[in-house]
Amino acid sequence: MTAAGAATEPHVADLCIETTGLSKRFGQQLAVDGVDLAVPRGSVFGFLGPNGSGKTTTIRLMLGLAAASSGSVRLLGQEMPGQLREVLPRVGALVEGPAFYPFLSGAANLYRFDAADPRAPAATRKSRVHSALERVGLTHAADKKVRAYSLGMKQRLGIANALLAPRELLVLDEPTNGLDPQGTREVRSLVRSLAADGATVFVSSHLLAEVEQICTHAAIMSAGRLVAQGTLAQLRQDGQARIRVLTPDAGAAAKVLARLGLSAAVSGPAGSNGAGDVLYAPLPAGPPPAGADGAVAPEAVVAALVAAGVRVRGFATEQVSLEERFVALTGEGFDVVQ
Amino acid sequence: MLCALAAIPVLIAVAVRLSSAVPPGRGPAFLDRITQNGLFVGVTAMLVSVPLFLPLTVGVVAGDTVAGEAGLGTLRYLLVAPAGRVRLLLVKYAGAVAFAVAAPLVVALVGAAIGAALFPVGPVTLLSGDSIGADEAMLRLLLIAAYLAVSLMGLSAIGLFMSTLTDVPVGAMASTVVLAVVSQVLDALPQLEWLHPWLFSHYWLDFADLLRQPVAWDSFLTNSLLQGGYVAVFGALAYGRFITKDVLS
Numbered sequence A: 001m002t003a004a005g006a007a008t009e010p011h012v013a014d015l016c017i018e019t020t021g022l023s024k025r026f027g028q029q030l031a032v033d034g035v036d037l038a039v040p041r042g043s044v045f046g047f048l049g050p051n052g053s054g055k056t057t058t059i060r061l062m063l064g065l066a067a068a069s070s071g072s073v074r075l076l077g078q079e080m081p082g083q084l085r086e087v088l089p090r091v092g093a094l095v096e097g098p099a100f101y102p103f104l105s106g107a108a109n110l111y112r113f114d115a116a117d118p119r120a121p122a123a124t125r126k127s128r129v130h131s132a133l134e135r136v137g138l139t140h141a142a143d144k145k146v147r148a149y150s151l152g153m154k155q156r157l158g159i160a161n162a163l164l165a166p167r168e169l170l171v172l173d174e175p176t177n178g179l180d181p182q183g184t185r186e187v188r189s190l191v192r193s194l195a196a197d198g199a200t201v202f203v204s205s206h207l208l209a210e211v212e213q214i215c216t217h218a219a220i221m222s223a224g225r226l227v228a229q230g231t232l233a234q235l236r237q238d239g240q241a242r243i244r245v246l247t248p249d250a251g252a253a254a255k256v257l258a259r260l261g262l263s264a265a266v267s268g269p270a271g272s273n274g275a276g277d278v279l280y281a282p283l284p285a286g287p288p289p290a291g292a293d294g295a296v297a298p299e300a301v302v303a304a305l306v307a308a309g310v311r312v313r314g315f316a317t318e319q320v321s322l323e324e325r326f327v328a329l330t331g332e333g334f335d336v337v338q
Numbered sequence B: 001m002l003c004a005l006a007a008i009p010v011l012i013a014v015a016v017r018l019s020s021a022v023p024p025g026r027g028p029a030f031l032d033r034i035t036q037n038g039l040f041v042g043v044t045a046m047l048v049s050v051p052l053f054l055p056l057t058v059g060v061v062a063g064d065t066v067a068g069e070a071g072l073g074t075l076r077y078l079l080v081a082p083a084g085r086v087r088l089l090l091v092k093y094a095g096a097v098a099f100a101v102a103a104p105l106v107v108a109l110v111g112a113a114i115g116a117a118l119f120p121v122g123p124v125t126l127l128s129g130d131s132i133g134a135d136e137a138m139l140r141l142l143l144i145a146a147y148l149a150v151s152l153m154g155l156s157a158i159g160l161f162m163s164t165l166t167d168v169p170v171g172a173m174a175s176t177v178v179l180a181v182v183s184q185v186l187d188a189l190p191q192l193e194w195l196h197p198w199l200f201s202h203y204w205l206d207f208a209d210l211l212r213q214p215v216a217w218d219s220f221l222t223n224s225l226l227q228g229g230y231v232a233v234f235g236a237l238a239y240g241r242f243i244t245k246d247v248l249s
Ligand SMILES: Nc1ncnc2c1ncn2[C@@H]1O[C@H](COP(=O)(O)OP(=O)(O)OP(=O)(O)O)[C@@H](O)[C@H]1O
Pocket: A026, A031, A049, A050, A051, A052, A053, A054, A055, A056, A057, A058, A337, A338, B248
């Protein structure tokens, strides 16, 4: 979170990606609007946002493929796109899906991309291509024309291209798009092993469960703006924790909760077994305010409910999931925001 | 594409061989001379390829350079490799130039070969009336191919520039070929005489000077200067465009 405070803000030198006021205008539309990203070195950073929220455009700006309308980017501590030739050999990227020469084999495509970098050592090219293909499980399809690859095979080859050399930063735009469950698992463990080797992984994704599993940090984009960023714990905390009460005495329970200063919402009967209704009430964030006699502690809520004769059949405190947080920040609407 | 180009002299030679004597003065220049000397197949083939076939193939190759990569999406991966924008542009132009050199050469060599196979080869009478041996004539043939290669440098640069303007390769190819045709049409309008020396296609057919004894280098030189000018102007335009281009494909 930008509001996380200076104390927890990583030192500037420790940032792998840093953008300040980054904006990109397409005609009338601001596709990226004043984005201040701070990606710490060594993190696995999830980059989230609905379709058309500007994730890929931000990645293009970061890699010097497109020029920013305003704002600046620092990658691995160096100015982009000014220091592009210094920086990019240390960065592996998958941008908006893979792209290849369909008439060449998978291995030949990797040779060609590797040879495009004049500083990539030609002597080790063969072994690097081979090990990249091995890492994504494409060894047996290496000599097949890319034209004959399936969607997931192309995706894997795209990831292999990002892994052609030892990288300090990997920028992966929707890496698991089109992958089978094994491929998805493989990418997950790949990302973990890259991070274990000390690389920073910046991964844009729509699979929130995925992000919750592999990422240490995340940022959420909405209509070109960065609406939240921080560690996963910080992101979840910013959404309030809440209590969940299962009881047949919904009305009485709501009154008790109101007395405790909690606003309860009945979300209807729980299942068809007649166990009662489910009530949700957000817990105020942070420690209970002084003088409020600690009434908001969950155990105190249970005690008060029981004392008032409410038949409590279920009680839980819940953290909001990343998905709920995501929807809260980016809106329920399904339509693409322009 | 080089195969298609090679088919032209073969077609000409076979057609002449199968038909009976060609009446002098009909068909493309030199056609009537083929039966006497096979080397003229090469000259005739180059002559007929100049207005459309050579510009067409060169336009396709030059128009595809950058736009083809953009269309495939591979441009972004070349740039993040990083290939370097200037370097990529230079390599792409070198590729187009290599094709522009190879194209007339293929026509000339295949023409000479098929001509030698189907017709007698002997001393050649030049436009100036002098006669030269077959070796010397072969040299002149290569000289004409070089002249055409130089003639196509300007068009290659135009194609390269067109290619940086779009992500659709067919668009860049078509506009390059259309420009080549328009230039030749303008060159044929006497009302635009003042414009003619500045058209990149103006000297395309002036290689006859290379068939005199001694060789008249004037048109070679003027043509080279003009083509150099086009390369400089459109090379600079392509550079200016590509260096700042947003790669969004
Ligand atoms: N070449 C372009 N010209 C004009 N507008 C564009 C262009 N590319 C993207 N945009 C606009 O910029 C906005 C952001 O697009 P972007 O591709 O960055 O979204 P995204 O977050 O990557 O979406 P997705 O999740 O679908 O990949 C969109 O509204 C899109 O319409």
